[in-house]
Amino acid sequence: MLTLSNVEVKYAGVILVLRGVSLQVPEGKIVSLLGSNGAGKTTTLKAISGLLRTELGEVTAGAIEYQGRRIDRLDPEQIAKMGIIQVMEGRKVLKHLTVEENLRLGGYIRPNGEVRRDLERVYGYFPRLRSRRNAVSGYLSGGEQQMMLIGRAMMARPRLMLLDEPSMGLAPLIVREIYEIVRRLSAEERTTILLVEQNAKAALATSELAYVLENGRVVLDGPAAALADNEDIREFYLGLGKLGEKKSYRAVKTYKRRKRWL
């Protein structure tokens, strides 16, 4: 469905952020993209959705293809209309608008008559949003805001949803709730999902395929289950030792194993 081949991204013409990223997102699957801070995860998503171009970033080499069409030269609004919707990280709510107004705007590219029905669908997934529909969204709790953002993206009926760190800054219980919704979206709505996470455990448990990004390159990829068993992933992303017991912080400090792929 979506193919990135050797994508290179520069900001302001000089800062090289992605150095040839290749990945594939097959239709109907949940694919996660892992990596530490500054690895280029968010940049990858913005390159796909076109939002890169609003912040002086540019795809300088390689190609992004969506359903056989190159999209790396299109405007973000054109890409959104083709069915790719990004949920940005950091809970970007339109904070002076109410919950329902936020959701309605999410359905802006849909025919007017279907917005009503889509609203009901979103409230079906997130009953809590229905009870807060007239609340000013800036005053919602973090979890409610994240739910509203996913709901807002659903309003556009995307075929491919790009989810950027939905778990950031949320309590474990809320994270579980949100991932439950992500799984349902995939199963019931057949929405393809590309998920960016630092919370590797939650992401690997939810997705079918995973890529690991470091320093602007893909260093590992494969089925999520296989990656979850990979020794390096267990050590560096899941914080587990060889036998599956949790490592103590002292051990991490005194002995730092070399990453094999470097």
Add this chain to the structure above:
Amino acid sequence: MLVISGAMNGAIYGLVALGFVLVYKASAVLNFAQGYMLLLGAYLFWFSRVTLGLPLVAALLLSVGAGFLVGILIERLTLRRLIGQPLISMITVTIFLSLVLEGLVSMIWGTYPLQHVTVFHDSTIRLGRLVLTTQSLLAFGLALSVAGALIAFFRFTRMGLAMRGVAEGHQIVQSMGISVRRILSLSWGLAGIAASIGGILMGGTLGFQLGLSQIGLLAIPAAFIGGLESPEGAVLGGLLIGLSESIVSGYVGNAAGVPAAFVILIATMLFRPYGFFGLERIERV
């Protein structure tokens, strides 16, 4: 009497201030050229009414349509290229744009006041001790209904909702497939409409002259008092400015009218920095 004439001018200030608010909300730019967009609208009306000899409704439609296009043109030629650049450069552009517009008007029509022409048929109505002119009544009604229509558009339509969304963050609404450029140019067009109608109505009472651009100056405190983000506040602020201007100049002296408006502005800013209906900054701790 003072109250009534104040309210009538106030409705027009409110309308012009509304145009100011529309642009500010969508793009966070203070449009200092608003007063000169108003001047151009008024002169275009005079041109189509007197020079072309069109009937009233046709002249109104033509000049207001032209005002819409002028707004869009200004956005496209200057501000679009500045999207993402520092706000101060955009604001500077609007300040000097106003001089360009004024120069354009005086180049074509000269600097002397034009031959007087009323917008509506003029006759007087007596209500007890009050003397009203149909001219000012119709102007009042038109200004308020246009302002009401713009507010309803902003509040209840999809486009209006998109404009409010754009006001909160360009990248966020782009991620939803909304074209920020289209919305910005629409808001400039609507500001052009509001300015032209305000200019035409004022021209009908004050005469068609370069001094009309002063109304743009009075619309600024109106917008600030109401709160820069609030269309309803702009209209109320306009009424307040109109009333206080006319009452103060009636009781204190003509020269005191305009400064009084700015005294009210400063007082409002001191006690309510966001204006009366402005959006408070939401900060969750």
